[in-house]
Amino acid sequence: MKLHTVTTAAAAALVLSLTAVGCGSDDGDDTSSASVVGTGSGDEKITIGIKFDQPGIGLKTPDGKYTGFDVDVATYVAKQLGHEPGDIVWKEAKSADRETLLQRGDVDFIAASYSITPEREKKVDFAGPYLLAHQDVLIRADDDTIKKPEDLNNKKLCSVTGSTSAQNVKDKIAPKAQLQEYGGYSECLTGLENKVIDALTTDDSILAGYAAQPEFEGKFKLGGFKLSNENYGIGVEKGSELKAQINTALQKMVKDGSWDAAVEKNFGPADYKNEPAPKIGVVVN
The missing domain is CATH 3.40.190.10 (Periplasmic binding protein-like II)
Known part of the structure; x- marks a missing residue:
């Protein structure tokens, strides 16, 4: 497998600075624009794009809850950015809409089985990867x-x-x-x-x-055939300082065992032979 490096602005050395990255409504409505990243006070919303229809990845259940590996990763990252779970506004990010959502500022970041590709990197930035799928x-x-x-x-x-x-x-x-x-x-x-x-x-x-x-x-x-490499990244607006902050959060998630726990919770019953947590900034081609 070939590797290439995603520029991370020295993410590994950065501490989590809680910088404002946008503006918009904080009324909790799913259609609201992306809001200011919080300061840890729990009184500001953060809007995150996920899939609503992929069990184990991102699913909106009939009772209005959100479950899946991407949801767990996004919730952990949001916590490191100063947001409690109740601060999160979940917004559906369909595959065809993901770049547009980020470019319009409708979401702060997207975690939605979002494979890092050269074509997408022309339009948005990616933190991660946080999962190597096939x-x-x-x-x-x-x-x-x-x-x-x-x-x-x-x-x-x-x-x-x-x-x-x-x-x-x-x-x-x-x-x-x-x-x-x-x-x-x-x-x-x-x-x-x-x-x-x-x-x-x-x-x-x-x-x-x-x-x-x-x-x-x-x-x-x-089948376990590994027909391709799919590097899941967290999408952010081009040039956003959130990229480095999210990378730092992902590194912490792996180090403290939360990443492994999320994999087991969401994929364990299927006997999924997952790859180890990817190295931040390294995409496997």
């Missing part, structure tokens, strides 16, 4: 016919509308794979459970999050 496949726990990527040939592979993951597998690894397009991952999982499809592919962290849900526990397993 494209993988999810199959039924009792399936012994898919042991390597090439075994996906002649198998029905779930493709979520708008995703390129399954097409990449067909183009590069298993040209005879039969792509089945569904509207969302939940539909793919139902098809997988009912043997309508044979495999689902996307980031292993996302797959592990779904497989770890109580209703699916023990029914599925990850």
